Amino acid sequence: MIGPGFADRIRAELKRAALSIGAPADVEPILERPRDPAHADWASNIAMVLARPLRRKPTEIATAIRDSMNLADAGVDRIEIAGPGFLNFRLDPATVAETVRGIVAENENYGRSAAGENCPVVVEFVSANPTGPLHVGHGRQAALGDAISSLLEWTGWRVSREFYYNDAGVQIDNLELSVRAHINSNGGPAEIPEGGYHGEYVREIAVRYDAVTGEGVREFALRALRAEQDLDMQAFGVKFDTYYLESSLYTDGKVHDVVDRLIANGHTYESEGALWLRTTQYGDDKDRVMRKSDGTYTYFVPDVAYHLTKWQRGFTHAINVQGADHHGTTTRVRAGLRALNMGIPEGYPQYVLHQMVTVVKESEEVKISKRAGSYVTVRDLIDWVGRDAVRFFFLMRKGDSPLVFDVDLARRQSDENPVYYLQMAHARMSGIFRVGEIDASRMDVSSVDLSVLAEAEEQALIKQLLDFPAEISGAAAAMEPHRITAYALETARLAHFWYHKHHVLGEPEPIMLARLALARAAQIVIRNTLHLLGISAPERM
RNA sequence: GCGCGCGUAGCUCAGUUGGAUAGAGCGUCGGCCUCCGGAGCCGAAGGUCGUGGGUUCGAAUCCCGCCGCGCGCACCA
Numbered sequence: 206m207i208g209p210g211f212a213d214r215i216r217a218e219l220k221r222a223a224l225s226i227g228a229p230a231d232v233e234p235i236l237e238r239p240r241d242p243a244h245a246d247w248a249s250n251i252a253m254v255l256a257r258p259l260r261r262k263p264t265e266i267a268t269a270i271r272d273s274m275n276l277a278d279a280g281v282d283r284i285e286i287a288g289p290g291f292l293n294f295r296l297d298p299a300t301v302a303e304t305v306r307g308i309v310a311e312n313e314n315y316g317r318s319a320a321g322e323n324c325p326v327v328v329e330f331v332s333a334n335p336t337g338p339l340h341v342g343h344g345r346q347a348a349l350g351d352a353i354s355s356l357l358e359w360t361g362w363r364v365s366r367e368f369y370y371n372d373a374g375v376q377i378d379n380l381e382l383s384v385r386a387h388i389n390s391n392g393g394p395a396e397i398p399e400g401g402y403h404g405e406y407v408r409e410i411a412v413r414y415d416a417v418t419g420e421g422v423r424e425f426a427l428r429a430l431r432a433e434q435d436l437d438m439q440a441f442g443v444k445f446d447t448y449y450l451e452s453s454l455y456t457d458g459k460v461h462d463v464v465d466r467l468i469a470n471g472h473t474y475e476s477e478g479a480l481w482l483r484t485t486q487y488g489d490d491k492d493r494v495m496r497k498s499d500g501t502y503t504y505f506v507p508d509v510a511y512h513l514t515k516w517q518r519g520f521t522h523a524i525n526v527q528g529a530d531h532h533g534t535t536t537r538v539r540a541g542l543r544a545l546n547m548g549i550p551e552g553y554p555q556y557v558l559h560q561m562v563t564v565v566k567e568s569e570e571v572k573i574s575k576r577a578g579s580y581v582t583v584r585d586l587i588d589w590v591g592r593d594a595v596r597f598f599f600l601m602r603k604g605d606s607p608l609v610f611d612v613d614l615a616r617r618q619s620d621e622n623p624v625y626y627l628q629m630a631h632a633r634m635s636g637i638f639r640v641g642e643i644d645a646s647r648m649d650v651s652s653v654d655l656s657v658l659a660e661a662e663e664q665a666l667i668k669q670l671l672d673f674p675a676e677i678s679g680a681a682a683a684m685e686p687h688r689i690t691a692y693a694l695e696t697a698r699l700a701h702f703w704y705h706k707h708h709v710l711g712e713p714e715p716i717m718l719a720r721l722a723l724a725r726a727a728q729i730v731i732r733n734t735l736h737l738l739g740i741s742a743p744e745r746m
Numbered sequence: 747g748c749g750c751g752c753g754u755a756g757c758u759c760a761g762u763u764g765g766a767u768a769g770a771g772c773g774u775c776g777g778c779c780u781c782c783g784g785a786g787c788c789g790a791a792g793g794u795c796g797u798g799g800g801u802u803c804g805a806a807u808c809c810c811g812c813c814g815c816g817c818g819c820a821c822c823a
Binding site for chain 2: 237238239240241244248250253256257262263287288289290291293334371374375376400451477478479481490491493494495496497498499501503504505508528529530531532533534535536558560561601602603605606607609611614618619620621623626629632633636637639640641672675676679680682683687688691694695698701702704705706708709710711745746
């Protein structure tokens with residue numbers, strides 16, 4: 206560990222100093238990177254925090270702490286006191302430069318940590334009904350779910366990516382009826398029933414259906430659409446570890462078991478010919494119907510059964526990535542799980558909800574596609590701008606805010622396009638090695654004198670590279686991949702700055718060797734961010 | 747009406763879980779540059795962080811009210 210290494214040393218020495226001036230024994234100094242790098246490399250607000258318990262002025266405390274700190278033990282060059290009582294720590298440029306060696310050595314593992322302790326977690330995403338091609342909302346989910354999964358893997362969790370097919374229920378009935386309508390119309394205009402599906406794909410399925418095989422229309426349609434969705438995800442580069450079929454919950458009797466258990470636990474009642482669950486006992490604003498008056502179950506019962514299987518399969522942590530339009534279901538699923546009295550905690554599963562996606566092309570919103578009819582598909586986006594751009598654009602914004610997908614920007618081959626800018630930074634670093642005819646992957650930096658990396662752009666770039674592990678763990682803990690896209694762009698920016706200002710090849714050998722090491726470190730970090738986000742890192746463009 | 751989310755520069759958005767003078771990209775204006783790899787670099791203008799209160803050493807961030815936008819409020823998923 207390189208980045209936190211500094212912080213740990215400073216923190217330990219800071220704590221020792223704080224205790225020596227009478228701080229409470231349980232004091233835990235907080236270190237942070239100041240927003241403005243001109244202030245310091247690392248900063249602590251400990252003096253302000255201690256002001257109250259010690260009944261002294263923050264600046265006074267800060268001075269006392271500074272005076273009792275050992276610079277060498279903390280590994281810092283300078284300590285300053287600023288503002289209301291910040292302790293600002295500055296690192297020696299040669300110390301900073303030295304860290305490049307570690308980044309190059311760790312290579313593809315740089316940024317990983319073990320915080321998750323190999324704990325199993327299931328991340329469920331996309332989970333579309335097999336009733337049509339995947340739409341852009343599913344695309345956002347796929348990008349988010351896959352990136353969150355990667356973040357968790359990078360921080361030491363054992364991740365299982367899961368796709369839940371809602372292949373039961375009324376919507377599947379409607380799909381079957383829609384396909385049958387086309388079959389019956391014999392190529393003529395079909396009478397699609399109320400609630401049915403109108404896309405071109407429905408007609409295609411009807412045309413391809415062959416009654417002679419003995420396979421039912423319903424099974425054939427489901428199989429075709431699942432295959433199509435699988436291809437969409439494959440084109441997007443997303444791989445699932447498991448697929449779970451809603452229908453299996455019925456055939457395995459799991460839905461019945463859940464209902465029986467809920468009844469046995471006394472959380473249900475009959476009313477108006479239906480069976481209700483008292484979800485209001487668990488924070489819902491009204492009780493929910495479990496079994497309709499026609500004897501079938503509402504969707505949330507298999508949902509509860511499904512999430513129970515996650516728990517029983519050993520996933521003590523479960524994360525669901527869904528559109529915000531499903532927000533209403535979270536409370537009742539959790540309520541159902543708790544009503545089982547099986548020790549499933551209140552916040553299980555965790556939800557990551559995202560807002561809607563609108564697609565804009567030539568300044569106009571695109572709402573329809575030929576294949577799907579009333580919506581734009583993930584496949585359309587991939588065809589228009591490529592997988593990398595689709596992924597990046599979906600991850601650029603935090604899930605809480607609606608996303609406008611600018612197709613024209615995404616396909617532009619210039620710096621205005623963030624994906625291009627980012628990949629170009631990687632290509633540039635790679636270009637240095639190509640032109641210099643150096644095999645970067647075999648580069649030995651163990652005996653290079655890195656202390657010559659003292660230029661402002663070099664120090665800024667290195668410090669940025671050092672932030673990478675902390676960025677990963679922060680983004681993983683918050684389940685916010687957009688932090689990584691922002692970090693990647695900033696890293697690319699600093700790499701571009703450095704590249705424009707300073708030459709590598711053709712410099713005197715000591716400088717060239719050190720700069721080659723830095724170019725390699727930058728290449729590694731940019732490549733790692735790209736790979737983590739599921740985006741390719743081209744060597745040339 | 748109730749619940750959830752969001753209001754930050756002209757536009758698109760960040761803001762490290764309460765820290766220092768609120769940032770970036772695009773756009774606008776002024777000036778350089780043509781270099782391993784493609785118009786890049788430097789500087790400037792631009793903000794009552796929707797609004798009114800509260801909490802404290804300190805608030806864009808936490809709490810309450812109000813305004814505006816989105817989503818949800820099914821015996822659909």
